[in-house]
Amino acid sequence: MAHVWRGVMREFADRLGVTDASTVVTLGEGGTPLVPARVLSEMTGADVWIKFEGMNPTGSFKDRGMTVALSRAVEHGAKAVICASTGNTSASAAAYAAHAGITAAVLVPEGKIAMGKLSQAVIHGGQLIQIRGNFDDCLEIARELSENYPVHLVNSVNPDRIEGQKTAAYEVVSQLGDAPDFHFIPIGNAGNYTAYSRGFMEEAAAGTSTRVPRMFGFQAEGSAPIVRGEVVRNPETIATAIRIGNPASWELALDAREKTDGYFGAISDTAILAAQKLLASTAGVFVEPASAIGVAGLLERSAAGVIPAGSRVTITVTGHGLKDPQWALTQEDGSQVTPTIVDAAPRDVAEVLGLSPVGAPA
Ligand SMILES: *Cc1c(COP(=O)(O)O)cnc(C)c1O
Numbered sequence: 001m002a003h004v005w006r007g008v009m010r011e012f013a014d015r016l017g018v019t020d021a022s023t024v025v026t027l028g029e030g031g032t033p034l035v036p037a038r039v040l041s042e043m044t045g046a047d048v049w050i051k052f053e054g055m056n057p058t059g060s061f062k063d064r065g066m067t068v069a070l071s072r073a074v075e076h077g078a079k080a081v082i083c084a085s086t087g088n089t090s091a092s093a094a095a096y097a098a099h100a101g102i103t104a105a106v107l108v109p110e111g112k113i114a115m116g117k118l119s120q121a122v123i124h125g126g127q128l129i130q131i132r133g134n135f136d137d138c139l140e141i142a143r144e145l146s147e148n149y150p151v152h153l154v155n156s157v158n159p160d161r162i163e164g165q166k167t168a169a170y171e172v173v174s175q176l177g178d179a180p181d182f183h184f185i186p187i188g189n190a191g192n193y194t195a196y197s198r199g200f201m202e203e204a205a206a207g208t209s210t211r212v213p214r215m216f217g218f219q220a221e222g223s224a225p226i227v228r229g230e231v232v233r234n235p236e237t238i239a240t241a242i243r244i245g246n247p248a249s250w251e252l253a254l255d256a257r258e259k260t261d262g263y264f265g266a267i268s269d270t271a272i273l274a275a276q277k278l279l280a281s282t283a284g285v286f287v288e289p290a291s292a293i294g295v296a297g298l299l300e301r302s303a304a305g306v307i308p309a310g311s312r313v314t315i316t317v318t319g320h321g322l323k324d325p326q327w328a329l330t331q332e333d334g335s336q337v338t339p340t341i342v343d344a345a346p347r348d349v350a351e352v353l354g355l356s357p358v359g360a361p362a
Pocket of ligand 1: 187290291
C-alpha cells in the first residue's frame with residue numbers, strides 16, 4: 001500500500017519526542033520533493049539538488065516548525081499565539097492556529113509584506129496588526145507581549161520551531177542516501193540555518209550519513225548583518241522574507257558555521273532575481289525572491305572556485321513563488337510583462353509562435 005505522509009511530528013516521532021499521548025496539530029507538512037537541477041549542475045560541474053520547501057501546506061518551510069510550536073502550545077493549554085513576521089510565519093501561524101481552533105495574533109512591518117502572505121494571514125482568521133517599524137521592532141513587541149500577557153510566542157526564538165525545522169535535513173539525507181558535501185540556504189533570522197546544521201549533525205552522529213555538509217548561508221546585500229558583523233538598522237532588499245537587520249539566532253548561526261566549516265555571504269538583489277528566473281526556467285521550480293538566494297550563492301561560490309567538480313550540493317528554496325508573484329512579471333528594465341494579444345484564429349497564433357503548417361515547404 002502507498003505510504004500516506006502524516007506530517008513531520010508523526011513521521012519523525014522518535015526524533016522529536018512525540019508519543020501516542022502527544023497533541024499533534026498538523027496539516028501534513030514536510031515530505032517535500034528533492035528536485036535534480038540539471039542546468040545548475042552543468043553550469044557548476046557539481047551534482048545539484050533543490051529541496052523545494054514551497055511545497056509545504058502554506059507554501060513555506062515555516063510549517064515544519066509551526067506544527068511543533070502549535071502542538072506544544074495547545075498541549076500547554078494556550079488559547080492564543082503571537083508572532084512577528086515578514087509574512088510566511090504569519091501565514092503559517094494563522095493556518096495552524098485555525099486548525100487547532102485557537103487565536104493567532106500576527107505583527108507585521110507596515111507595507112513590506114508580499115500580497116500572497118498577507119492574504120493567507122487574513123483568510124485564516126489571524127488577528128493581523130501592521131506595525132510602523134521593521135521586522136526587528138515587531139519581534140521585540142511580540143517577545144514582550146508573550147512575557148506579560150497570556151499569549152504563546154511562536155517565532156523561531158521558540159526552540160520548538162527549530163526542532164521541527166530540523167526534519168528537512170533528515171529528509172535530505174534520506175532522499176540522497178547520504179548528506180551532501182555542501183548545503184546552501186537563505187538567512188533571515190538564521191533559525192533555519194541553525195536547524196539544518198543541527199539536523200545534519202544529528203544524522204552524522206547517528207551514522208545515517210557519512211559526513212556533515214558545509215553549511216553556506218546567504219543574506220541580501222542591503223540586509224547582511226551577520227556577514228558584516230553588525231546590526232543593520234534599516235535593512236533593505238526586495239527579498240522581504242530575509243529583510244532582517246538583527247537576526248534572532250545570530251549566535252547559534254555563528255556556532256553552526258564553526259562546527260560545519262560553513263560560510264556566510266551577501267548577494268545583490270539583481271543576482272537574486274536572476275537566480276529566481278534561472279531556477280524557474282531551467283528546473284521548473286518557482287520560488288519567491290528570498291528563496292532564490294541560495295541558487296545565486298552557489299553560482300557565486302562556484303565562480304570563486306570553492307565548489308570542487310563532482311561535489312554534491314543541495315539548496316533549500318524556502319518559499320513558493322506564488323507568494324510574491326509580482327517579480328516574475330517585472331522585466332530587468334522595470335517594465336511589466338504583457339502577453340501578446342491576437343484574434344481568435346489558429347493562423348494568427350501559429351504566426352506569433354513562429355510555426356509553419358506540417359508538410360509545408362520550409
Ligand atoms: C523565514 C524565511 C526565510 C529565513 O529563514 P530564517 O530561519 O529566518 O533564517 C527565508 N526564506 C523564506 C521564504 C522565509 O519565509
